[in-house]
Amino acid sequence: MNPEREVTIYDIAKSLNISAATVSRGLKDHPGISKITKKKIFDAAKEMGYRFNSLASNLRRQRTNTIGVIVPRLNSSFMSDAIAGMEKVANDAGYNLIISQSLETVKKEVDNATTMFNNRVDGLLVSLAYDTKNISHFEQFINKGIPVIFFDRVFEHKKCPNIIIDNYKAGYEITRHLIEQGCKRVLHISGNQARNVYAERFRGYKDALSDMGLSFSDELLIINNLSSQGGVEAAVQILEMEKRPDAVFVANDSCAVSCMLELKRQGIRIPGDIAFAGFNNDPVTRVVEPNLTTINYQGEEMGELSAKILIAHLNNNQDLTLTHTLLLRHQLVIRPSSVKQ
């Protein structure tokens, strides 16, 4: 007798002189098992140190109660909020989360997708890497009927719901807000235009300009990776411009803050000389001086919603194509100290 051997339902069955099937049912609180038997089973299980083997169960049921999550990075304020929201919902519903980060590269995204696929996740929640151009690596899931939901950084695919905010509208609103303060030359700092979030914010910005009677020209657009470092570099670019902007709308807060602080360090008055606006409502926007006007959208809420939709689908096999694009609310957060005059 191997002393390391795990206690199984067969051992319990033997000790109680009943069948393993009954033990299995008893442990699952199956209605067709007498109370007395159930009690005996639970007691024996506890006494014998039985532990349920999810692996065997998963193999048999062809299900894992596990959701795969693939995101660009785990450590951004927005992403960690989103994941916290997912975990809450998943945990409550009895699902586990397997989490991996693409570190903004397609290669890792593909690898991670393969691992998730082999590990038989029941569904996938994905926010795309910076340079992902197509989603062929997710087709294998779709072909097998494993639901894939994109959130925030999404991809149009008729089988995959997109959970996003209206980035176009948000970009439009925040740009209009800058113009309404009297700004005439609004520069925009954005990221890879293949990513919906950045393309849409830019589109909103552009339309706001033209609707408000201002014209756009290429020199008003800086594209970088939206990192803090990128913000500093953008500040240098701005300082070197012949005709400096009187407002800057940056497609994310961390880049906005570092750009703004660098300009401030160089003697530019904010918002007097140049007004600033960001995107994401990162905690720093409330702390930086002057505070940063931004777009609020709750990462936690987006994470919760994504998980809820996925789980609802998994539990009642709802048709995912019904909920194709789901827009979450966002708010323009105007911080008084960031407004001119």
Added chain:
Amino acid sequence: MNPEREVTIYDIAKSLNISAATVSRGLKDHPGISKITKKKIFDAAKEMGYRFNSLASNLRRQRTNTIGVIVPRLNSSFMSDAIAGMEKVANDAGYNLIISQSLETVKKEVDNATTMFNNRVDGLLVSLAYDTKNISHFEQFINKGIPVIFFDRVFEHKKCPNIIIDNYKAGYEITRHLIEQGCKRVLHISGNQARNVYAERFRGYKDALSDMGLSFSDELLIINNLSSQGGVEAAVQILEMEKRPDAVFVANDSCAVSCMLELKRQGIRIPGDIAFAGFNNDPVTRVVEPNLTTINYQGEEMGELSAKILIAHLNNNQDLTLTHTLLLRHQLVIRPSSVKQ
């Protein structure tokens, strides 16, 4: 024939007129299989749309290549850094991460531990909840030889390595720094004293006071949950004090920042009237005005190290008791604008 049925190694074997054992070995690049056969196997696998079934493999091998992670919250700057670090190391080593949060309650922590246990994680990385008083829920792992490593918020147990920074020393250093600026009345805001991190920082603070010839009294200690909200409340308390402190050392940055800003709003000059120091080197400390002096310790590094140690143990069955407490370096980060005069 069920069209939904997955392709197995048996199907491949049949189509190639070889045995399933050979296919299994071939797919694993086993040395004792001829190149020709291997190629045939891989080609057939690809063509037939075979996907490896980790579940079956895990069941058979009695291993999952999965690491469980239990943390208080996923969305703090420190924790998401730590988890990002773990994910990087785990991913590179071929391990998956199952992540869950206790939301600072023992109850969830216990539940999560049970799930992880049943899911047969190969090892556990844990940072304890705010109110965890004992770790009996981890004994089941220890008894079965499943390694449990605590990081940051730890618990003394001879079988479980602790990965931390020297919180005592850090608390001492930052308090001394405040006193060296001429502060005579240093208040301390801390959290639950059952948690090593807070108890140790407090101990360091107290010893620094007495070593520098200052005396401690109970009114100089505020205990709360160290949230932003708690910071505001602490500010109110401080304003109401008869003899106000001329310095405040807070055991975490987010609480420090909100407390400081609230005092500033009430007309207190920082650092002129009251100097401030925090803990964690959260990004906001570089942005808030005045910048916040703090203790830096890299969450990412701590996460990486924790995962590395766990995986090293899993791979060569190293004795975990050898590395009992592992101290990571920390640095006192003095931000000029936070220093008096």
Added chain:
DNA sequence: TTGTAGGCGTTATCAC
């Protein structure tokens, strides 16, 4: 209400 039996897909052991 309970039991029987077969299978989920892989891998380790032993044999040739």
Added chain:
DNA sequence: GTGATAACGCCTACAA
């Protein structure tokens, strides 16, 4: 180099 076979531990028709 390759094959046969027996687990790994659970679940669920089907039968009684």
